[in-house]
Amino acid sequence: MDIEYMTHSLDAVFKMNEPHVMALGFFDGVHLGHQSLLQQAKCIAKEMGLKFTVMTFDPHPDEIIKRETDRRYITPLESKLERISAFGADKIFVMNFNLPFASLPADDFIKNYIVGLHAKHVVVGFDFSFGYKAQGDVDYLRQYSNGGLFEVTVISKKTRNHQKISSTLIRKLIRDGDVHLIPNYLGKPYEIRGCLEGTLMKAFHTDRKYIMPKPGLYQVEILLGTKRTMGLFRCRVESCQLSGYGWVSPGEITVKFLYQSGLIRTATV
Numbered sequence: 001m002d003i004e005y006m007t008h009s010l011d012a013v014f015k016m017n018e019p020h021v022m023a024l025g026f027f028d029g030v031h032l033g034h035q036s037l038l039q040q041a042k043c044i045a046k047e048m049g050l051k052f053t054v055m056t057f058d059p060h061p062d063e064i065i066k067r068e069t070d071r072r073y074i075t076p077l078e079s080k081l082e083r084i085s086a087f088g089a090d091k092i093f094v095m096n097f098n099l100p101f102a103s104l105p106a107d108d109f110i111k112n113y114i115v116g117l118h119a120k121h122v123v124v125g126f127d128f129s130f131g132y133k134a135q136g137d138v139d140y141l142r143q144y145s146n147g148g149l150f151e152v153t154v155i156s157k158k159t160r161n162h163q164k165i166s167s168t169l170i171r172k173l174i175r176d177g178d179v180h181l182i183p184n185y186l187g188k189p190y191e192i193r194g195c196l197e198g199t200l201m202k203a204f205h206t207d208r209k210y211i212m213p214k215p216g217l218y219q220v221e222i223l224l225g226t227k228r229t230m231g232l233f234r235c236r237v238e239s240c241q242l243s244g245y246g247w248v249s250p251g252e253i254t255v256k257f258l259y260q261s262g263l264i265r266t267a268t269v
C-alpha cells in the first residue's frame with residue numbers, strides 16, 4: 001500500500017497514471033459509516049478490475065478555515081491511515097489542506113484531483129462536500145460526471161438509533177465520557193496510543209492529537225504488542241495515569257476505553 005502526500009500547486013505532476021476507484025472524505029475515526037463507504041468502494045474496484053484508492057485531507061479543514069488552534073482527532077493522521085489501509089486500499093492520497101487548496105473552486109478540484117488523477121469512479125457519502133466555501137456536493141459531482149469522464153456512487157446515510165453515524169457524534173461521546181457507547185458507532189472501543197512512564201501508578205503521555213475523554217476513571221484494556229491486560233485509567237485535565245491488573249511495563253502502549261468506572265471513581269489513586 002502506498003501513501004502519497006500531496007500539496008496543492010506544488011504537485012504539478014500527478015501521482016497516478018492508471019485508472020482507479022477513489023473514495024473521498026475526511027474520515028476521522030473511520031467509523032461504521034465510513035467503513036460501509038470504503039467497503040463499497042473496494043467492491044466496485046474489484047468488479048471493475050481497477051485499483052482501490054482513498055483521498056483524505058490533513059489537517060481538518062476547520063484548523064485552516066476556522067483557525068482552530070488545538071483541533072483534536074478520534075484518529076490522528078497516522079491511526080487514520082492504518083485503519084484505512086486495513087480496508088485494502090492500494091493507495092491513499094493525503095491532501096495537505098492549506099489555504100490555497102481550500103480556495104480551489106469545486107470544478108477545479110474535479111479537474112485537478114479526480115480527472116487529473118485518472119479516477120474512473122468516485123465513491124462518496126450522501127453529504128460529501130468539497131471546493132471553495134464547500135460549494136460542491138454530490139449533485140454537482142453527478143452533473144459533472146455526466147460528461148462521461150468518471151462515474152459516481154453515492155452511499156446512503158448509515159444510522160444507528162435513528163442518528164447519523166458521524167465523527168461529530170463520536171467526538172461528543174468521548175468528551176462526555178460515554179465511551180461504552182462508542183463501539184455502536186465506531187465498530188470498536190475508542191483507543192489512544194502513547195507512552196507509559198514510572199512504576200506503580202504510571203503516567204501516560206501522548207504527543208498525538210487525540211481527543212481525551214472527560215476527566216474521570218475508566219476501565220481500559222491495555223495492549224503492548226501481543227500482550228494485553230485490564231487496567232484503570234485516570235484522565236485529568238492536565239495529566240493521565242494508568243494502573244494495570246497484570247503487567248504494565250513502561251513503553252509504547254495502546255489504551256482501549258471500555259467504560260467509565262463510576263463505582264471505583266471515589267478510590268484515591
Ligand SMILES: Cc1cc2nc3c(=O)[nH]c(=O)nc-3n(C[C@H](O)[C@H](O)[C@H](O)COP(=O)(O)O)c2cc1C
Binds near residue numbers: 027061130
Ligand atoms: C478543494 C476543496 C476546497 C474546500 N474549501 C472549503 C471551504 O472553503 N470551506 C469549507 O468549509 N470547507 C471547504 N472544504 C472542505 C469540504 O467542505 C469537506 O469538509 C472536505 O471535502 C471533506 O469532506 P467530508 O467532510 O464530507 O468528508 C474544501 C474541500 C476541498 C476538497
Ligand SMILES: Nc1ncnc2c1ncn2[C@@H]1O[C@H](COP(=O)(O)OP(=O)(O)OP(=O)(O)O)[C@@H](O)[C@H]1O
Binds near residue numbers: 123127155166169
Ligand atoms: N453515516 C454515514 N453514512 C454514509 N456516508 C457517510 C456517513 N458518515 C460519513 N459519510 C461519508 O464519508 C465521507 C467522510 O465523511 P466525514 O469525514 O465528513 O464524516 P462525518 O462523520 O460526516 O464527519 P463530521 O461529523 O465531522 O461531519 C464522506 O463522503 C461522507 O459523506
